[in-house]
Amino acid sequence: MAVTPGLVLAAVACAMCLLPVLVRAQLQVGFYQRTCPNAETLVRQAVATAFAKDAGIAAGLIRLHFHDCFVRGCDASVLLATNPGGGKTERQAIPNNPSLRGFEVIDAAKASIEQSCPSTVSCADILAFAARDSITLTGNVFYPVPAGRRDGSVSKEQDALDNLPPPTFTAQQLIDRFKNKTLTAEEMVLLSGAHTVGRSFCASFVKRIWNGTTPIVDAGLSPSYAALLRSLCPSSTTQTTLITTAMDPGSPDVLDNNYYKLLPRNMGLFFSDNQLRVDGNLNALVNTFAANETMWKERFAAAMVKMGRIEVQTGRCGQVRLKCSVVNPNSSPSSVELASVDEEGVIATS
Numbered sequence: 001m002a003v004t005p006g007l008v009l010a011a012v013a014c015a016m017c018l019l020p021v022l023v024r025a026q027l028q029v030g031f032y033q034r035t036c037p038n039a040e041t042l043v044r045q046a047v048a049t050a051f052a053k054d055a056g057i058a059a060g061l062i063r064l065h066f067h068d069c070f071v072r073g074c075d076a077s078v079l080l081a082t083n084p085g086g087g088k089t090e091r092q093a094i095p096n097n098p099s100l101r102g103f104e105v106i107d108a109a110k111a112s113i114e115q116s117c118p119s120t121v122s123c124a125d126i127l128a129f130a131a132r133d134s135i136t137l138t139g140n141v142f143y144p145v146p147a148g149r150r151d152g153s154v155s156k157e158q159d160a161l162d163n164l165p166p167p168t169f170t171a172q173q174l175i176d177r178f179k180n181k182t183l184t185a186e187e188m189v190l191l192s193g194a195h196t197v198g199r200s201f202c203a204s205f206v207k208r209i210w211n212g213t214t215p216i217v218d219a220g221l222s223p224s225y226a227a228l229l230r231s232l233c234p235s236s237t238t239q240t241t242l243i244t245t246a247m248d249p250g251s252p253d254v255l256d257n258n259y260y261k262l263l264p265r266n267m268g269l270f271f272s273d274n275q276l277r278v279d280g281n282l283n284a285l286v287n288t289f290a291a292n293e294t295m296w297k298e299r300f301a302a303a304m305v306k307m308g309r310i311e312v313q314t315g316r317c318g319q320v321r322l323k324c325s326v327v328n329p330n331s332s333p334s335s336v337e338l339a340s341v342d343e344e345g346v347i348a349t350s
């Protein structure tokens with residue numbers, strides 16, 4: 001294939017997008033003030049409508065934003081139903097399937113925004129707003145969301161497997177993974193408090209309660225809690241077993257600091273949750289947040305904002321998707337990762 005000037009330009013534009021964050025445009029609070037003043041209101045309405053039908057959707061949206069940001073940055077790659085380059089998507093990866101939820105809420109918000117201001121508000125920003133609104137609905141916490149993210153055009157199963165922390169991670173692995181995403185150990189502990197809302201499928205903790213068909217005695221799991229979990233989740237549980245349980249059994253739809261109170265009672269659901277107690281430095285933070293909910297909420301909101309800045313594309317990089325589950329038709333080569341150019345080895349891609 002001949003390398004046309006258009007392709008070269010696209011390649012240069014793409015390379016610019018890979019420059020360090022310092023020389024690129026930054027996210028801004030009120031980014032859509034002039035171009036789409038009701039963008040945030042329309043997202044809030046879509047989230048509120050869905051929340052009224054199913055409060056659990058809030059947890060789903062908070063996690064969706066997290067899983068977006070940790071894989072290729074906050075670029076809505078998690079929302080893509082197909083990968084233009086072929087192969088399985090992030091959505092299809094085990095950490096996301098079947099557990100991720102809230103896609104249809106983002107689609108509804110996007111549809112109403114497209115009617116008011118076509119081709120203006122990115123799916124990555126809609127997701128960041130929706131996560132914030134979910135936190136407001138469940139935790140009565142509001143924080144302004146810096147916006148201006150652009151949407152990516154690539155979604156790969158392997159990227160999700162490589163970047164999302166599994167519930168089998170040790171304290172050190174969790175710290176390292178968050179550090180790799182610019183987040184500190186304290187921010188890791190702060191953000192883990194999101195497990196005060198929502199649910200988990202049995203597969204994510206079954207290895208803590210069953211060894212084959214024999215009950216496991218795990219010093220980090222309360223015997224009565226383990227017995228309850230065993231009564232819920234059969235020893236034959238697999239990735240496709242569709243039984244779920246609340247992570248904070250007392251108040252799964254309330255964003256409070258109960259997560260940090262459950263941990264010392266050996267009621268952290270995942271091995272990874274319990275790791276926050278096993279490490280002395282992390283455990284000190286757990287105790288601090290268990291003792292002061294106001295402090296946790298303030299710092300949790302700040303950590304969410306920081307998470308929302310991970311590896312974002314801004315300015316002319318990426319695209320504003322028209323539908324959040326598909327890349328725009330006629331995307332330029334730069335936005336489909338220069339797939340054809342790459343195949344011929346002419347230009348390296350991101």
Ligand code: HEM
Pocket residue numbers: 056058059060062063066099100101165166167168169174188191192194195197198199200201202203204270272
């Ligand atoms: C520290 C590392 C983390 C690990 C290992 C982890 C792991 C998990 C797992 C295994 C589930 C259950 C998935 C299933 O249904 O099987 C889950 C659910 C959830 N996680 Fe995390 N997570 C982590 C951090 C976070 C962060 C940083 C957030 C958000 C700020 C978050 C928010 C949530 C929420 C809200 C749910 C419930 C989702 C729902 O009800 O639909 N998690 N997490």
Ligand SMILES: *[C@@H]1O[C@H](CO)[C@@H](O)[C@H](O)[C@H]1NC(C)=O
Pocket residue numbers: 179180181182
């Ligand atoms: C995160 O890890 C990837 C690959 O392992 C590496 O290329 C990247 O530089 C790391 N980022 C940070 C901020 O440590």
Ligand SMILES: *[C@@H]1O[C@H](CO)[C@@H](O)[C@H](O)[C@H]1NC(C)=O
Pocket residue numbers: 211212216
């Ligand atoms: C599970 O059981 C087998 C044999 O019964 C034993 O060798 C193994 O150590 C057990 N594993 C765990 C995690 O308890």
Ligand SMILES: *[C@@H]1O[C@H](CO)[C@@H](O)[C@H](O)[C@H]1NC(C)=O
Pocket residue numbers: 292294295298
């Ligand atoms: C809890 O934290 C808040 C905010 O960080 C602080 O103003 C307040 O004094 C703390 N409360 C207690 C009881 O320490």
